Each structure stands twice: as structure tokens, then as C-alpha cells.
Amino acid sequence: MQSKTVIGHSVTDKAILYGALPLAGVVLGFFIPRIADWATGLRWFPWQRLLEVLATWNSWWVGGVCMLIGLLGGLLLGAMALDDTLKVTITNESVEFLKNEKTVAVPRNKVVTAFLDGKEIVLLDATTRELAREKHDQLKSEAHKIPPAFRAHGYPWSDGGDPYEARFRRWVEDEPELPPGANAVLKARAKSFDDGDKGKADLRELRDEVAKLGYTVKDKDKKQYWRPNTLR
Known part of the structure; x- marks a missing residue:
């Protein structure tokens, strides 16, 4: 190996x-x-x-x-x-994502599920919280090599994509099922979609803030979708 x-x-x-x-x-x-x-x-x-x-x-x-x-x-x-090209280094001990001189390292023992969500590589922990969500730059003809690369190092790969996809709901302002703090962060985050590079940095930072509040958020066509991290 x-x-x-x-x-x-x-x-x-x-x-x-x-x-x-x-x-x-x-x-x-x-x-x-x-x-x-x-x-x-x-x-x-x-x-x-x-x-x-x-x-x-x-x-x-x-x-x-x-x-x-x-x-x-x-x-x-x-x-x-x-x-500006994502570099993913997979070992038996960890996964490292490197882009724009910034590294995100995820220990192997924390990863319970790994999968592709469109062009994004996603890693989840035991509480379903996202440990990483990084957009890869592989061509469509090369993307099929990603799952075997993770499996070769013992990572549990989901061929069916996100096992919790059905739990995501589109966020609307003042969502009644979310606490005020989470709504406030998502409201601020919604304003960052059209702010260029600064907006991308804010989207990432505020996504981490939402995770600290117990929720996962992902984006599609400049819309936010959320779900609780814990299984209920």
C-alpha cells in the first residue's frame, strides 16, 4: 500500500x-x-x-x-x-487539503463518512458534523479516481453521496426552527455571495461559525441549505 x-x-x-x-x-x-x-x-x-x-x-x-x-x-x-488548485494528500493517518497556501488537516480517526457532493469532497464525523468540504479541480474523466484513493487508506467511502442529504432544508430569513444566533450568522452569510474573494473567505468562516452552533450549511446557486449536526 x-x-x-x-x-x-x-x-x-x-x-x-x-x-x-x-x-x-x-x-x-x-x-x-x-x-x-x-x-x-x-x-x-x-x-x-x-x-x-x-x-x-x-x-x-x-x-x-x-x-x-x-x-x-x-x-x-x-x-x-x-x-489555486486544490491538492489533497491522503495517508492512513490524515487527509490534508492545501489551497492558496492554506492547509486543512483532518485526522483519520475522526472521519466516519467520506463522499463527493458534486465537485466537493466532504468528510463527516460521528455526529454528522462536516470536518471538511473542499471543492476539487479534477476533470470529470479523472474524478473517478477519488473514491479508490480514500478507500486505499481505509476511509469509509459512501458511493451514494451524502447519507444525510434528505435532512437539508433551504434557509429562509428568520427560520423558525433555528435559534436566533444561527439565523443571524446565516443572514450575514447570505450577503457574502456577491463579494468576490472577500465573500468566499466570509462564506467559509461563517460556515464554521454555523457548525459551532450545531448546524451544517451548504450552498447551491447562491442559496443556503441547513441541517442539524446531531441525529434526532
Whole structure:
């Protein structure tokens, strides 16, 4: 048995991100002066003054500088894309989720159920509380490798998805079956869907706050669905 299994950040991913993107940047940089010369004939095209300047630079070093800028830009984009790709490291002792330099580690002995909810990997404990809910970046043709990876390290995998799916209810403001504290957090959370990266961070943080109150919340089409953590 392998000591660990890694999902994401494969050799192919790295080859594409650190090979194809920089190469594309170099090619684009090589053609920038020629593109600028062509675009100056399109008076509706923006940045005409800049394009005219670029078009008049015919020295060999101009192409070299543009290619270098394209190379560095491609490497930067590759690094950003790799950093934004979820890396899952599965061992017999724990599961680690790494994304955007943030790590979520879940001990194996706390995981009672593991499953896929759409493109999200979900781990539950004995009280049905979510220990982790992380969106993977695997292609549809590669997603089938996720369940065997967890099973290979002894994690109880649910092929049928969430065994408590039927218990989720759509949240409405001032939900009568929720305590005021939980409603307040969910109300604040509902305002975060359209706030970009800051909103994503708030959604995650406030989801953890809801969990501390004894409830699980998940999102679908910018709507919140909740259920109690304990079985009743």
C-alpha cells in the first residue's frame, strides 16, 4: 500500500502550467510588435498611441524584451493557477487539503463518512458534523479516481453521496426552527455571495461559525441549505 496518495498538482498539471503557459507568453511576446503594427490600422481599437509606439520599435531587442516579459508573465500565471488548485494528500493517518497556501488537516480517526457532493469532497464525523468540504479541480474523466484513493487508506467511502442529504432544508430569513444566533450568522452569510474573494473567505468562516452552533450549511446557486449536526 502506498504511504500516501496525492490528488491534484500532478506532473501533467505542472508541465502544462509551467511549460505551455510560459511558451505561449514567449510566442505572444514575439508577435506583439507585429500585432501592434496591424492594430494601428484599426482606428476603433483602444490604446492607439501605445500601439503606434510599439509598431515603430523594430529593433531586435524589442522582440527580446517582449518575449522575456511574456515568459515571466506565463510563469507567474502558472504559479497562480497551481496555487489555486486544490491538492489533497491522503495517508492512513490524515487527509490534508492545501489551497492558496492554506492547509486543512483532518485526522483519520475522526472521519466516519467520506463522499463527493458534486465537485466537493466532504468528510463527516460521528455526529454528522462536516470536518471538511473542499471543492476539487479534477476533470470529470479523472474524478473517478477519488473514491479508490480514500478507500486505499481505509476511509469509509459512501458511493451514494451524502447519507444525510434528505435532512437539508433551504434557509429562509428568520427560520423558525433555528435559534436566533444561527439565523443571524446565516443572514450575514447570505450577503457574502456577491463579494468576490472577500465573500468566499466570509462564506467559509461563517460556515464554521454555523457548525459551532450545531448546524451544517451548504450552498447551491447562491442559496443556503441547513441541517442539524446531531441525529434526532
